[in-house]
Structure formats: C-alpha cells, structure tokens
Amino acid sequence: MASGTMGFQTVRETNLGVVLRTVRELAPCSRAEVASATGLNKTTVSSLVTDLMSRGLVRETGRNSRQRVGRPGVLLALDDSSIAAVGLEVNVDYLSVVAVDLLQRELINRHVPFDARSAGAEESVRRIAHTLGTTLTDPALGGRTPVGVSVAVPALIDSPSGTVTHAPNLGWRNLPLRARLLELLREEGIEGVPVRVDNDANLGAVAEYRVGSFAGTADLAYLTGEVGIGAGLLTGGEPLRGAGGFAGEVGHLPLLPDGPECACGGRGCLEALAGIDAILREAVPDRVPDRPLSGGDIAALVEVAVERAGEGDATTVDALERAGGWLGRGLAVLINITNPGLVVLGGYFVPLGPWLLPPCRREAVATAFAPQAGGCRIELSSLGLSAAARGGATAMIHSLDAGLLPLPEPRVPTAPA
Numbered sequence: 193m194a195s196g197t198m199g200f201q202t203v204r205e206t207n208l209g210v211v212l213r214t215v216r217e218l219a220p221c222s223r224a225e226v227a228s229a230t231g232l233n234k235t236t237v238s239s240l241v242t243d244l245m246s247r248g249l250v251r252e253t254g255r256n257s258r259q260r261v262g263r264p265g266v267l268l269a270l271d272d273s274s275i276a277a278v279g280l281e282v283n284v285d286y287l288s289v290v291a292v293d294l295l296q297r298e299l300i301n302r303h304v305p306f307d308a309r310s311a312g313a314e315e316s317v318r319r320i321a322h323t324l325g326t327t328l329t330d331p332a333l334g335g336r337t338p339v340g341v342s343v344a345v346p347a348l349i350d351s352p353s354g355t356v357t358h359a360p361n362l363g364w365r366n367l368p369l370r371a372r373l374l375e376l377l378r379e380e381g382i383e384g385v386p387v388r389v390d391n392d393a394n395l396g397a398v399a400e401y402r403v404g405s406f407a408g409t410a411d412l413a414y415l416t417g418e419v420g421i422g423a424g425l426l427t428g429g430e431p432l433r434g435a436g437g438f439a440g441e442v443g444h445l446p447l448l449p450d451g452p453e454c455a456c457g458g459r460g461c462l463e464a465l466a467g468i469d470a471i472l473r474e475a476v477p478d479r480v481p482d483r484p485l486s487g488g489d490i491a492a493l494v495e496v497a498v499e500r501a502g503e504g505d506a507t508t509v510d511a512l513e514r515a516g517g518w519l520g521r522g523l524a525v526l527i528n529i530t531n532p533g534l535v536v537l538g539g540y541f542v543p544l545g546p547w548l549l550p551p552c553r554r555e556a557v558a559t560a561f562a563p564q565a566g567g568c569r570i571e572l573s574s575l576g577l578s579a580a581a582r583g584g585a586t587a588m589i590h591s592l593d594a595g596l597l598p599l600p601e602p603r604v605p606t607a608p609a
C-alpha cells in the first residue's frame with residue numbers, strides 16, 4: 193500500500209480498527225464491553241486488544257469499580273504515548289503545523305509566516321519538506337512514532353496521486369506534491385511515513401466537525417477566509433467531494449458580472465469581492481501597496497483594518513460590511529444547494545468577524561430560498577489559522593481507527609491469546 197490512503201485489508205486489520213474505534217468511544221471500558229459493543233466474541237476481542245497493546249495503541253488502566261459481582265474486569269483506554277500525526281497547511285502567507293497524539297491532544301501548534309506566493313512552487317515545496325522534517329523529529333513529539341502527514345493546500349487536488357492540479361493564488365499547476373515531498377523527506381533520512389495532500393477547506397471542515405466549537409454538527413460547511421475562499425462541505429458527517437474532488441469552490445461563484453478580476457481569470461467571483469486580498473484593498477486602501485500583497489503584508493494589514501474598524505473609521509467599516517454582504521450572497525447559493533445546519537467562517541474572517549458577520553447573516557437570510565436560510569447558523573471558527581493543519585492531523589488519527597492507514601508495527605511479539 194504505497195499511498196497509505198486505501199488498500200485491501202484483512203479481516204483482522206479491519207477488526208483491529210473496529211476495536212480501536214470502540215475503545216476510543218467507550219474508554220475506560222472492559223474487554224467484555226468492547227465485545228458486546230462490537231458483536232465480536234470475547235476471545236477475538238482479547239486477541240485484538242493484545243495486538244493493539246503491542247502496537248502501543250491501547251493500554252490497561254486499572255480495574256472496574258462499577259462492577260459489583262464476579263472478578264473485576266481490567267479497564268482499557270487509548271495509549272497516548274506511542275504515536276502522533278502531523279498536519280501542515282501551506283497558504284499564501286504562512287505555513288501552519290500541528291501535531292496531535294492518539295487522543296487528539298495538540299503536541300505542536302506553530303504558525304510560520306512564509307511568502308509562498310513570491311517563493312514559487314519549488315522553493316515552497318522545499319520549505320514544506322524541511323518544516324515537516326523538523327516537525328517529525330521534534331522532541332515535542334515525545335518519541336512518538338509519526339503515523340502520517342497531511343498537507344493542506346488552497347487548491348484543486350487530485351487526492352489519490354497527491355497532485356496539486358491548480359492553486360491559482362499560489363500560482364501552482366500540476367505539481368506532484370506528494371511525490372516531491374516523499375523524495376525530499378527521504379533525502380532528510382525520513383522514510384515510511386505516509387503523506388496525503390488535501391484541500392485546505394475540506395480539512396478545515398474535518399477540524400470543525402471533530403474538534404471545533406460546534407463539533408458533531410454533521411451537516412456543515414467551513415469557509416476558508418484567506419486570499420481565496422474555499423468551502424469544505426460535510427453532509428451526514430461525510431465529506432462531499434464531487435466526481436473529481438472539486439466540490440465546494442464557492443470562491444469562484446460568479447456573483448457580479450463585470451465585477452473585479454479574479455485570480456481564476458473570471459470576473460466578479462466571490463473571492464474577488466470578499467477574499468482577504470479584496471477586502472484589504474477596499475478597507476485600508478491607503479496602506480495597500482501597488483503590487484500583489486505578499487505574505488508579510490496580509491497579517492499586518494488585517495491588524496490595521498481591525499484597529500480602524502474598532503475606531504469606527506467609515507471607509508473600513510463600509511468595506512467590511514460590503515464584503516460581509518457579498519459573503520452572505522455567496523452563502524445563500526451554498527445554502528440553497530446543500531442546506532447546511534451550520535456555516536463556520538475561518539481564517540482571517542475570524543478577526544474581521546464582528547463587522548463581517550451581521551451583514552453576512554442578514555444577506556444570507558434575505559437571499560436564500562428557504563425561510564431563515566433553512567435554519568442555517570453562521571458562526572466564526574475558534575481554530576483560527578491552524579484549522580486545516582489541525583483537521584489534517586485529526587483526519588490521520590481517524591484513518592487509523594477506520595483502517596485506512598497502516599497501524600504501527602508491534603513493538604514486542606504478540607502473546608498468544
């Protein structure tokens with residue numbers, strides 16, 4: 193299984209994942225409880241638990257005091273000391289890196305300003321590989337074995353091959369990112385760690401669903417608030433990817449004929465009206481340089497916009513309210529098609545949220561077909577600029593449970609059950 197994304201599995205591998213997932217849901221729990229929850233017989237569960245313990249994924253955690261009669265059962269929990277998963281997001285002006293343990297606790301969360309747009313594809317790929325290499329050998333992992341790396345890119349992605357098909361705001365086309373990263377990591381002496389490449393908005397949606405403030409909302413849309421605007425869509429808790437994996441490109445909804453030019457070559461797209469680049473040009477026009485905004489510019493200009501809006505500066509407030517209105521119109525289209533229960537606005541939309549959100553909600557309700565936008569709530573993310581990286585790391589951990597990622601090898605021979 194070269195890709196680490198899918199493959200044929202034995203029944204035993206499938207069952208190891210089932211038991212791992214059940215212990216995650218029920219812990220602390222006994223082997224007998226795992227057996228009754230999964231429908232597997234007790235002997236099989238004991239053997240699978242022994243196997244998972246040898247791989248450092250499950251541990252025993254004391255005795256069951258709830259049990260009144262008979263021999264008290266030993267309780268099981270996830271072992272958080274053995275493995276880690278890493279998520280990295282590359283965006284126009286930063287790299288974000290998150291590592292989590294088996295319990296989804298953050299071990300590393302770093303934000304690195306990086307001007308990916310000016311750096312170009314080759315230098316960016318090298319920088320990503322170097323950052324991954326540093327993270328995978330970081331003492332903050334506490335010696336845990338990395339089980340996988342997820343790389344989020346604001347782009348159309350061919351996930352099976354890990355190729356970036358088109359990233360308009362980065363200027364990348366047909367970049368075999370996974371293959372290049374595996375090659376560069378090998379040069380750094382790191383081999384055998386599966387690498388996946390996914391769209392930043394899809395992974396942001398995973399993060400919101402798994403660990404965000406509104407976790408568990410099964411029908412949700414996550415909107416990235418970067419130079420581009422992408423949407424990650426979950427319906428019934430499952431990602432909606434579309435036939436070619438390109439679903440959710442709300443940034444290129446053509447909202448205003450003959451509107452401002454968009455990086456895609458079109459005009460009047462949502463992100464040309466309400467992407468962070470477009471917002472800053474209108475909100476703090478005297479501070480925006482007469483060239484494409486570089487990595488360093490964006491975060492600083494967002495701060496200026498927040499400061500001026502807070503002081504009630506009319507130019508800034510008007511611009512933010514206009515952008516919020518366009519955002520609401522774009523969301524109305526999304527709401528009409530997918531009927532989400534929740535839309536989470538992420539990235540730079542978060543600091544600008546106090547001004548964007550009221551007109552956004554108003555316009556969504558006014559223009560969506562269903563009354564009150566079908567009951568859809570529009571909220572701000574609590575995960576900030578690390579949402580996609582967090583989502584990638586989280587998705588890797590859940591892939592272990594789902595049997596979609598190879599389990600770490602046993603550290604000691606498995607005792608016979």
Ligand SMILES: [Zn+2]
Pocket residue numbers: 443444454455456457458459461
């Ligand atoms: Zn466009």
